[in-house]
Amino acid sequence: MTTSESRPPRTGSEILRTALRRNAGAMTRGTVLMGMYQAGETAFPIALGLIVEHALRDRSLGSLGLSIAALAVIITTVSFSWRFGMRILQKANVTEAHRWRVRVAACGLQPVARDVDLKSGEVLTIATEDADQTADIIEVVPLLVSSLVAVLIAAVALGMADIWLGLLVIAGTVAVLSTLSVMSRRIGSGTREQQARVARAGAKVADLIAGLRPLHGFGGNHAAFRSYRRVSAEARNQAVTVAKADGAYAGAALALNAALATAVTLMAGKLAFDGRITTGELVMAVGLAQFVMEPLKLFSEMPKYVMVARASAERMALVLAAPPVMTPGTERPAATGGLEVDRVRYGTLRKLRFEVPAGEFVAIAAYRAREAADLVSLLSGDVPPGAYEGVVRIGGRETADLSIEAIREHMLVNPSNGEIFAGTLRSNIDPSGTGRMVPEAVEASMLTDVVALHRAGLDHSVRDRGANLSGGQRQRLSLARALAADAPVLVLHDPTTAVDAVTEQLIARNIARLRRGRTTIVISGSPALLDAADRVLVLDDGVITTEDTHRNLLGADEDYRLAVAR
Missing domain, CATH: 1.20.1560.10 (ABC transporter type 1, transmembrane domain)
Structure with missing residues (x-):
């Protein structure tokens, strides 16, 4: 061309x-x-x-x-x-x-x-x-x-x-x-x-x-x-x-x-x-x-x-000719770098600041759904740098200096309403057909029962938007796709809201085990996911108000206990 x-x-x-x-x-x-x-x-x-x-x-x-x-x-x-x-x-x-x-x-x-x-x-x-x-x-x-x-x-x-x-x-x-x-x-x-x-x-x-x-x-x-x-x-x-x-x-x-x-x-x-x-x-x-x-x-x-x-x-x-959200740079993030949000002001977020070092599993408990949604939009690249104050760094580099391809290769943001496509279970989990972690992702997302339920297994047909799957099955399929990508930095937003408590507990442990050594951020109010994380950041009124392990916060913070205890 x-x-x-x-x-x-x-x-x-x-x-x-x-x-x-x-x-x-x-x-x-x-x-x-x-x-x-x-x-x-x-x-x-x-x-x-x-x-x-x-x-x-x-x-x-x-x-x-x-x-x-x-x-x-x-x-x-x-x-x-x-x-x-x-x-x-x-x-x-x-x-x-x-x-x-x-x-x-x-x-x-x-x-x-x-x-x-x-x-x-x-x-x-x-x-x-x-x-x-x-x-x-x-x-x-x-x-x-x-x-x-x-x-x-x-x-x-x-x-x-x-x-x-x-x-x-x-x-x-x-x-x-x-x-x-x-x-x-x-x-x-x-x-x-x-x-x-x-x-x-x-x-x-x-x-x-x-x-x-x-x-x-x-x-x-x-x-x-x-x-x-x-x-x-x-x-x-x-x-x-x-x-x-x-x-x-x-x-x-x-x-x-x-x-x-x-x-x-x-x-x-x-x-x-x-x-x-x-x-x-x-x-x-x-x-x-x-x-x-x-x-x-x-x-x-x-x-x-x-x-x-x-x-x-x-x-x-x-x-x-539609202008892009941002004019991409040419740099690439460090391969072992984590995620840093530095004094960001956007929507309901005000001077938000936190850092997730490489290899850590961090959960963010947002007291308000709007704050969680604004944070996901910010991290997924839907918001151009000029639309917010502050800096977001991936692998030690500002997002404005990174190419779109580099951001997507290094960090994957999986939204709570992940789209399901017509095809098969396999093509939804591994669209490119080159993934090496499909079996591990299926097991970690507890999608094994869906695969075992059908004679075709992973080649079972999926209708447009997952019409022949239940809400929990669609959510687990979306989670399996995110885990199979094996991104250096993975951000999950409410990945288990449609599954039962027992399955949620198993999924939380599986994510922690599968993602060990890889940077993982889960934005959720799920006690199981909060407990599986290395530490929990509490997002309230647009800022991080406190951080600790889930169990320490349950014992010391009454507001936290009321917000997340089920």
């Missing part, structure tokens, strides 16, 4: 230029072949006119046989040029669409600045429909050029019969395209709004699916459905508006093209009646008048497709 292609495009026009430049070779070959197709189509009525002319004049079987052979050559040229031309263009089209889908998906996986109003459902629509419609420009341009070739050949052929016929085709084509280009702008603006509303509807339904269980829990599913129905209705109404404009465009194109063909036919008839053109030229003119409607129709539709491609490209630019 060149430097220009690796730099994120900033505008829809830049995306289209990149697509055209990258496929210049395929488009050139496709344009030549499609031009041959259109030239062959145009040559057919011309050949018929010449056949009639020679048949009336020569009346010989040899001339007739030669004419039939010429028609066969024309038909063969038309067939093969269309077949191979469209094959080249469609291959380039789908390949280019694939490239943009992958690039948009890659950007969608990166955290972006919070002022960019893009939801996951919108990114999904952009990465599929908009990527496909943008890549259509690869076919649009060659078809546009080949249609222009057909119109020019028709104009030249008619002009050789009579100059006024050629001028009529040229003037009529200019008038048709000028009228339709004005109408295509309205379709383009309407399409952009339709795409935005469809994407919002997609984002809404994605949010509903993600929160379906809690919605059912408090009876909010009906209200949520009404909310989605309203957004979907807005998308439908906009689609109807675009369809009306599209229908008016198509009707106007058909009427204008038919009017031009009729004008050419009538003028040719008048010229033949006056004896200014021959019978063969009349046949040619009538045939070309009928034929020219197809390339004109195709030619007149191109502005609409260009506007749609541009609208889709502009939506893709929203994702590709």
Whole structure:
């Protein structure tokens, strides 16, 4: 990939230029072949006119046989040029669409600045429909050029019969395209709004699916459905508006093209009646008048497709040009380093300060859920350095100086609502297929009963979002994935809230044993996890108020005992 292609495009026009430049070779070959197709189509009525002319004049079987052979050559040229031309263009089209889908998906996986109003459902629509419609420009341009070739050949052929016929085709084509280009702008603006509303509807339904269980829990599913129905209705109404404009465009194109063909036919008839053109030229003119409607129709539709491609490209630019949460550095943390939070002020956190040396197992007991959530957001990289005061250091290096890849390789933050993907138990635990600690992680997370329950074991199928697993099974599967990664620094947020007390006790001991010698931070109020940790930090009112072992805190701190004792 060149430097220009690796730099994120900033505008829809830049995306289209990149697509055209990258496929210049395929488009050139496709344009030549499609031009041959259109030239062959145009040559057919011309050949018929010449056949009639020679048949009336020569009346010989040899001339007739030669004419039939010429028609066969024309038909063969038309067939093969269309077949191979469209094959080249469609291959380039789908390949280019694939490239943009992958690039948009890659950007969608990166955290972006919070002022960019893009939801996951919108990114999904952009990465599929908009990527496909943008890549259509690869076919649009060659078809546009080949249609222009057909119109020019028709104009030249008619002009050789009579100059006024050629001028009529040229003037009529200019008038048709000028009228339709004005109408295509309205379709383009309407399409952009339709795409935005469809994407919002997609984002809404994605949010509903993600929160379906809690919605059912408090009876909010009906209200949520009404909310989605309203957004979907807005998308439908906009689609109807675009369809009306599209229908008016198509009707106007058909009427204008038919009017031009009729004008050419009538003028040719008048010229033949006056004896200014021959019978063969009349046949040619009538045939070309009928034929020219197809390339004109195709030619007149191109502005609409260009506007749609541009609208889709502009939506893709929203994702590709979205600023990242932080500008990554180039340094790497020390391999044996721990984690340090130094005087951080963010959200409910105020001058938060603590240090976890390498190899220590520390639990953080947050008295308020919001404080725990803010700390997890801070450590996971969702908050840019400029959005908080203070410094976070990983392996002795400030996060602002580290590359995103280095942070992710060194520290893993596993949220309380870890996502479960469609696939198998194994693919959820070890997505890359290169993990060496899958058996140990399965045992430590107490997922062994789930594996043993099914004949396929780790290859047991998992539905989207873990729909065929219980809440505790999903949570243990997410924990197994975090443990299997074997990150030098592991941060777990409430990893056992959905499991029973006995299982929780076993998991806490297993984590301490498996992670011995590795830096581990557990943000939780679970007595079992607090007891398994080397020490406990108490987070209250945005600061660390005290620290000690769990058992010492139970005996000496009444507030702590009331907060965590069950």
